[in-house]
Amino acid sequence: MNILEKITNELDMLSKSERKVAEVILASPNTVIHSSIAALAKQANISEPTVNRFCRRLDTKGYPDFKLHLAQSLANGTPYVNRHVDENDSADEYTSKIFESSMASLELARKSLDANDINRCVDVLTQANKISFFGLGASAIVAHDAQNKFFRFNVPVVYFDDILMQRMSAINSRQGDVVVVISHTGRTKSLVEVASLAKENDATVIGITTTGTPLAKECSIVLSVDVSEDTDLYMPMSSRIAQLALIDVLATGFTLRRGSKFRDNLKKVKDSLRSSRFERKD
Amino acid sequence: MNILEKITNELDMLSKSERKVAEVILASPNTVIHSSIAALAKQANISEPTVNRFCRRLDTKGYPDFKLHLAQSLANGTPYVNRHVDENDSADEYTSKIFESSMASLELARKSLDANDINRCVDVLTQANKISFFGLGASAIVAHDAQNKFFRFNVPVVYFDDILMQRMSAINSRQGDVVVVISHTGRTKSLVEVASLAKENDATVIGITTTGTPLAKECSIVLSVDVSEDTDLYMPMSSRIAQLALIDVLATGFTLRRGSKFRDNLKKVKDSLRSSRFERKD
DNA sequence: AGAAAAAATGAAATTTTATTTCATAAAATA
DNA sequence: TATTTTATGAAATAAAATTTCATTTTTTCT
Missing domain, CATH: 3.40.50.10490 (Glucose-6-phosphate isomerase like protein; domain 1)
Known part of the structure; x- marks a missing residue:
């Protein structure tokens, strides 16, 4: 499952400090995948072990493993979705939409x-x-x-x-x-x-x-x-x-x-x- | 760009030892994202610094960063490079390969x-x-x-x-x-x-x-x-x-x-x- | 309300992992 | 063949993550 969704779902299972971590991550996941555990801890104003506990609570092996999952979630947030063409779309927009819809269909099929x-x-x-x-x-x-x-x-x-x-x-x-x-x-x-x-x-x-x-x-x-x-x-x-x-x-x-x-x-x-x-x- | 493709493309820019690393990675990228640099070095029968140099040659910041890229390449939606149908593929396998290749083509196109x-x-x-x-x-x-x-x-x-x-x-x-x-x-x-x-x-x-x-x-x-x-x-x-x-x-x-x-x-x-x-x- | 237990938290120590440095070996070039 | 360049790994260092443990906070029970 997408780890970002998982964080959102389990937000209320988390402790106060852990929630701070979650918020920082959800706010800018793209920054987080390039941060060390220390940087993230500082950002969220909590300690490093807390970040670690947070990662484990999400069933990952630790912080590096968590980042891996996060990176995968970001690679293709929602891979290919069927997006409908809109009257005011530019050529670039409707081209992308059509190609992506086709890919979505292939995946569905x-x-x-x-x-x-x-x-x-x-x-x-x-x-x-x-x-x-x-x-x-x-x-x-x-x-x-x-x-x-x-x-x-x-x-x-x-x-x-x-x-x-x-x-x-x-x-x-x-x-x-x-x-x-x-x-x-x-x-x-x-x-x-x-x-x-x-x-x-x-x-x-x-x-x-x-x-x-x-x-x-x-x-x-x-x-x-x-x-x-x-x-x-x-x-x-x-x-x-x-x-x-x-x-x-x-x-x-x-x-x-x-x-x-x-x-x-x-x-x-x-x-x-x-x-x-x-x-x-x- | 998909880092797996990149590895394949730049295979002949690499030194002998670096190529060993590349081969191990291409053979089972899914294992690699859970390996430490030491484990990978051992697997490829080369030293840790070589792995590091390999990562940098692919324009990543280092081994952890490389793993991040690799994880993203493996995330679903981005089809695997070498998806050619093989003689011994099961129906399920060749079906997947063909659909994924078609999706890859759409993306390329x-x-x-x-x-x-x-x-x-x-x-x-x-x-x-x-x-x-x-x-x-x-x-x-x-x-x-x-x-x-x-x-x-x-x-x-x-x-x-x-x-x-x-x-x-x-x-x-x-x-x-x-x-x-x-x-x-x-x-x-x-x-x-x-x-x-x-x-x-x-x-x-x-x-x-x-x-x-x-x-x-x-x-x-x-x-x-x-x-x-x-x-x-x-x-x-x-x-x-x-x-x-x-x-x-x-x-x-x-x-x-x-x-x-x-x-x-x-x-x-x-x-x-x-x-x-x-x-x-x- | 207040004591006891449980849970959460972070400082410091430890361990693991990654990176750099540098000496040596291999390959390429002259 | 000598010289230069490039590639490589051992060891040292640096960085990052994890564990331990003491302290604080919260919850539970009387």
Whole structure:
């Protein structure tokens, strides 16, 4: 736990002198991490042993250890928070906010993912006869990206961002096929139907969506990607970034599962692109 | 700067003994922050003054100060440097690594971006007669996403991930048109040519690429998205995630610049999608 | 209220830890 | 190969943190 919060919480468990220490620390923690125990004691008008006792009361080993904890708390007070863009923000401000929100979403999404589910998906994907990725709107680009990635693995893979094609493809699916349905809201009717159709036709349906949505209920395996609401500017933002990171995870799991020979092959694919590029001169 | 990265970077500036210290630290930084200078010296098989000199070479005041920096580097939010996926990683491990690397890329990318350039791009985009987004491979999906976003703004926007269509479109561009060319490497021949063609035809060319690449040289405005190299085979392209965040930034800048009436309109677009969704019951 | 017990506090002593000094060894340069 | 530069560690010193213990303050109990 953040030691600054802890100090605040336990403020009334402390003795009078110890509280003086706490106040000095809370007032300017950044100074404290560069102070010796003597300097801090003087600052708070108490003795050095008191500072030491204060540190121990907060379950640290002593003053140096306490400073370590404090430094860590200050490193990233509250790491990445979702900050909403405001009408009067400067370019610099909204840029920072958007990047930080994206990072916050990645952190959140990471927490909502379950390693076991990922493992199962990788199992299923490595054994698939055919893999299809479906998405609409912002999630369409995630499906598109997935196709790009899996195409390199030399497995039959398609992606559709068209309702009719998705339906047809789902109806034609069969046992051994894997259908990956991507939707942040998990409430897009046609996608939920597509998932259900694919399942009826014995395909394994993987859902990349938010926990507990109608889509999640239709899937064989659900990869939960929960991010804070994309309410900001009326368009999806961070959800698709988290979904893309998940695609990376699946693709990575895939290559790892397939073993080293497979990876040599991948390298060849990569090298084959070289001639289309200008050489680097460094 | 993250002191772990710094150690890695300056590894070859260090003397033989100092390097031993560096290696011990990189191997288990979490142990080191709880070690005394004597313990660390013993661990690295060198003397205490050497540890001290090592600390000073990294621009810290001494060993305790160094530990403070190290503790901050290890605090959560600041991803660990060497987060490459390893052959024997468990699902949980590679998932964490990938998410953390993506976050690191976002942070890096934000630092490389210049608010003035973003402002200029937003200017240009809001005044464009027509906007085209071009990308290939992984960057194609970024172009795709950009089209999705800008389409909602009710401005003429196209995206192409096909070399020929890109060329034709570039040749047909004219003054007042904006062409956004997206490429992480900035060395894809056909894209560099497309940028140059568009420029010859008086379009404003915005490049979303790495600083100092051939593509960057052809552009009217360059938005630098520098991320750590995607050299590793299993390491996914975090570049595209950073590029997407930048698209969000541009789209946000666009809506802010266009004012509140414009945003009301956007809300209508969003509401129009409602009927295609299952209602939320909460 | 007042005595006894408990808790808090700081001065001084001690211990631990970090830093400096300096002599020697290793490496680079001429 | 001789000379200079740089790197290194042993020992001394300095700094910082911790412990001990006597004193003060607070609390509890009669």
